[in-house]
Amino acid sequence: MKTILAKEQLHLTVxxxxxxxxxxxxxxxxxxxxxxxxxxxxxSNKIAQALQQxxxxxxxxxxxxxxxxxxxxxRKELHxxxxxxxxxxxxxxxxxxxxxxLYTGRTIRAxxxxxxxxxxxxxxxxxxxxxxxxxxxxxxxxxxxxxxxDTIVSQKVKVHWLETDEQEYVELLDS
Amino acid sequence: xxxxxxxxxxxxxxxxxxxxxxxxxxxxFKEVLQRPVKKVPSLRDITIVNLxxxxxxxxxxxxxxxxxxxxxxTINFTASGSSAAKGxxxxxxxxxxxxxxxxxxxxxxxxxxxxxxxxxxxxxxIINAGDGINEHPTQALLDxxxxxxxxGSLKGLKVAxxxxxxxxxxxxxxxxxxxxxxxxxxxxxPPTLIPPYITTALGVKVTYSLKEALQWCDVANVLRIQLExxxxxxxxxxxxxxxxxxxxxxxxENLGKEIVIMHPGPINRGVELxxxxxxxxxxxxxxQVENGVAVRMAALYLLSNRNA
Numbered sequence: 506m507k508t509i510l511a512k513e514q515l516h517l518t519v520x521x522x523x524x525x526x527x528x529x530x531x532x533x534x535x536x537x538x539x540x541x542x543x544x545x546x547x548x549s550n551k552i553a554q555a556l557q558q559x560x561x562x563x564x565x566x567x568x569x570x571x572x573x574x575x576x577x578x579x580r581k582e583l584h585x586x587x588x589x590x591x592x593x594x595x596x597x598x599x600x601x602x603x604x605x606x607l608y609t610g611r612t613i614r615a616x617x618x619x620x621x622x623x624x625x626x627x628x629x630x631x632x633x634x635x636x637x638x639x640x641x642x643x644x645x646x647x648x649x650x651x652x653x654x655d656t657i658v659s660q661k662v663k664v665h666w667l668e669t670d671e672q673e674y675v676e677l678l679d680s
Numbered sequence: 681x682x683x684x685x686x687x688x689x690x691x692x693x694x695x696x697x698x699x700x701x702x703x704x705x706x707x708x709f710k711e712v713l714q715r716p717v718k719k720v721p722s723l724r725d726i727t728i729v730n731l732x733x734x735x736x737x738x739x740x741x742x743x744x745x746x747x748x749x750x751x752x753x754t755i756n757f758t759a760s761g762s763s764a765a766k767g768x769x770x771x772x773x774x775x776x777x778x779x780x781x782x783x784x785x786x787x788x789x790x791x792x793x794x795x796x797x798x799x800x801x802x803x804x805x806i807i808n809a810g811d812g813i814n815e816h817p818t819q820a821l822l823d824x825x826x827x828x829x830x831x832g833s834l835k836g837l838k839v840a841x842x843x844x845x846x847x848x849x850x851x852x853x854x855x856x857x858x859x860x861x862x863x864x865x866x867x868x869x870p871p872t873l874i875p876p877y878i879t880t881a882l883g884v885k886v887t888y889s890l891k892e893a894l895q896w897c898d899v900a901n902v903l904r905i906q907l908e909x910x911x912x913x914x915x916x917x918x919x920x921x922x923x924x925x926x927x928x929x930x931x932x933e934n935l936g937k938e939i940v941i942m943h944p945g946p947i948n949r950g951v952e953l954x955x956x957x958x959x960x961x962x963x964x965x966x967x968q969v970e971n972g973v974a975v976r977m978a979a980l981y982l983l984s985n986r987n988a
Contacts, residue, residue, distance in 0.1 A: 571708065574708075574712065574720035574721070574981070575720060575721060579722055579985070580725070580985065582681075582985075583681050583682055583981075583982065583985050585681045585701075585705075586704070586705050586708040587708070588707075588708065588711070589708065589711050589712075590711075618721070619720075622715055622716065622719075622720075623715060623716060623717075624716060
């Protein structure tokens with residue numbers, strides 16, 4: 506077991522990701538945030554909160570997307586579906602997809618399929634807390650990265666959030 | 681995460697956790713149905729036959745729409761106009777259809793137990809869309825979904841099922857489900873239409889007074905008189921039935937409390953429900969129909985994985 510991001514670093518990383526998004530989309534005009542259920546939402550909540558503090562006058566749309574029904578492993582195993590909550594139009598908007606860990610890219614593949622069922626965004630960008638490099642099974646790359654790490658298949662990245670795990674840090678587990 | 685059964689033959693075979701999983705999944709599908717593109721690709725590798733040996737409007741359309749919203753391929757079979765009329769047996773018909781690479785069977789039949797018989801003989805997953813006077817599980821699930829939507833939970837909810845209990849598969853499925861989920865059930869109707877096992881085997885309260893049932897309940901699930909299943913006169917006339925057991929607006933307004941009216945359809949207006957109730961503010965009948973698609977999507981989705 507190895508800690509990748511301790512609590513304080515995790516906090517700083519979230520702040521940096523919010524600043525980077527703000528840098529590219531200064532007033533968040535025509536920009537929406539969408540967190541991926543279930544565990545990407547803990548990160549997107551924090552990024553949305555950080556952006557709101559950076560831009561207190563600004564209102565922007567923030568939604569949650571569940572990709573269960575779009576998974577490519579449905580015939581292997583069913584997963585419990587979570588709530589999708591996108592109560593705004595994404596047509597011609599810049600969409601920032603937010604998830605905790607980017608690994609094979611299969612979740613993001615499903616998310617892109619799900620997303621276009623809500624409309625035709627002008628642009629989709631991907632923001633992740635942890636990028637497990639060299640593990641991709643689809644040609645998908647992140648635009649905003651908290652921390653890039655090199656891992657092998659047998660290892661697991663576990664992101665702990667206050668909401669469910671009572672502690673906040675990211676660790677690499679050997680199994 | 682999966683259901684404990686490979687088929688949906690009846691609520692009787694389900695665990696409480698199965699029911700909760702179906703209702704939870706249905707909530708997510710209901711959101712899908714509000715999207716600009718109202719479908720998901722989950723079942724695009726699945727072919728489903730809708731095998732209807734008995735008439736149906738709502739259930740058949742609802743299943744077909746649910747299948748299409750899940751991207752499944754569907755074929756429809758109705759007994760009239762098919763080789764069943766030439767004397768082909770149920771099992772032969774189904775085996776012939778399955779040889780064309782069909783994965784799931786949705787089936788309605790006038791014989792109680794027909795889907796259970798099929799489940800013993802064919803490899804495909806079967807969903808019972810109503811078998812005789814036995815069960816109609818997806819109706820009970822959509823009723824439960826509609827009640828949960830309205831009241832938040834089924835636990836402790838007082839549900840009166842009113843009318844032809846004896847011939848109603850909707851009543852039986854609802855009683856099984858409500859018992860499992862901790863709701864209280866009372867049935868009301870003429871004594872000739874209430875079988876004795878309702879109290880002895882299912883532990884349900886019985887009253888012959890419509891007023892008492894309405895006074896007691898939070899929800900009244902009103903059933904149609906199933907004349908097609910009655911082969912002897914069990915009450916004198918529909919007119920008399922309406923006078924004793926028909927629900928009208930005045931009756932509801934004099935209760936001194938608000939109750940919710942449900943009906944599985946088709947309604948016989950002026951018999952069990954008057955139009956001012958069926959179309960009135962207490963009725964959630966059309967919500968039930970809307971929720972039916974989401975609930976059936978959940979059942980199909982959760983059963984589509986039996987070969988995994």
